[in-house]
Amino acid sequence: MAEKVTRRPYVREVPRTRWFFRHPRYLRYMAREVTCLFIGAYTLLMVVGLHRLAQGRASWEAFLEMLRSPWSIAFHGLALGFSLYHTITWFNLTPKALPVQIGEGFLPDAVIAGAHYAVWALLSLILLKLAGAY
Amino acid sequence: MARSNKPIVWGPFAAGGTLTAFLTPALVILTLLAALGNVPEVLAYDRLHAIAAHWLGKAAFIAVIFLSLWSVAHRLRITLYDIGVRADTAVAVAVYSAAGLASIAAAVFLFRL
């Protein structure tokens, strides 16, 4: 004798705006994502700088003066921290996207990421030297 | 199921993300040094003006600014969706337009040099 089957699946809602507080890995993900705010703000600062540069010497000197304000220094500190976090997370994830097979093995993730770090360090040092930073 | 056209925005995002990973920290350090009172030679008006006046300099600035802003725009679009802003199309138009407009503005400033 067949019995009537009552199915009433229960759907658990995901909190739309606070789901990432549920676990440290989601917080790390969001931290990585919000690096875009600081990199974006810094790039917009560059655009403003170009505007001042195009307006002439006095305008550019005023821009450099504005950079020396405490807010600017604080912003630069944050921008440096967040842009470094972007760099680190990006390089650490690159080996996942670009596996290199050699025979029956794969190039270790650390080698691929390590090569990125090495090139980044070298390029940064060269850029800073050419810029007269040291 | 039709293939998505996402690649057209994702390609520049990947390029921009890679570029900012390699370049942005060093750039921030340059202006940070200026902020701390130790202006690097390249940020002196004459030096920077000379670089930005050259067509190669212009091209480099535009490329760096456009790719950086595009990758930021794409990530912002996704982040807004992640925190509950559901109007993806409206957000996409807004962020990519902003990136495009700011890049065009940069180009305009550069061509005034």
Add this chain to the structure above:
Amino acid sequence: MSERLVELEVLRYNPETDSKPHFQRYSVPCREEWVILDALNQIKETIDATLSYRWSCHMAVCGSCGMMINGEPKLACKSFVRNYDGVIRVEPLAHFPIERDLVTVIDDFMGKLARVRPYLIPREAKTVEQGEYRQTPEELKRYKQYTLCINCMLCYAACPEYGLIPKFIGPAAISMAHRYNLDSRDGGRELRQEEIAASEGVWECSFAGACSEVCPEHVDPAAALQQVKIASTIDWFKEHLMPWLKK
């Protein structure tokens, strides 16, 4: 062999009598070497026979016993009681509707798995008389790790995008498509791209990487998805910028 009393707080739901799920506390005498699945079996056998849950192999190969243990997607047969302090919270796998107690409705995943055609579509069909499809060890290694998926769906429970966007095809299904796309014997990539290169395919992925962190078999679905994104992007640009390259 020592025993200790372990407190389990299990989410119960009876569709015939409950309007919503509720926790029920059990005090379970557990042996030192037990896993959570053993504790659940102990409950069912000696304390509360009404508790419902899926399990089969008890050795992390069948993928049946996925559930949330203290908020983390885990296989119940691979979660050792001795690694937990205090009250252990056991809930059904996240992001799936609850059928009853710890049993979830998995139809969504099953449908998506079928859509990606997770089987060999030979590049050149051979009859049995023509012999085997030959493959070098290097060709096998290329896709081997993606064959390890046991369809346990822990990755779907971990994926934040699947939680927010239910139509996302998801990590395991796309990794399975990738496994066949990488197989030298296979010629079905174009067909699979129709599903996985669609907007609810790989493009809903934001590379959070949670899927790979929870995968009990180290399949690394996040890697598969990024590789699919890159391949799909190259395809797209080739198709739109160099249409004369059509095969």
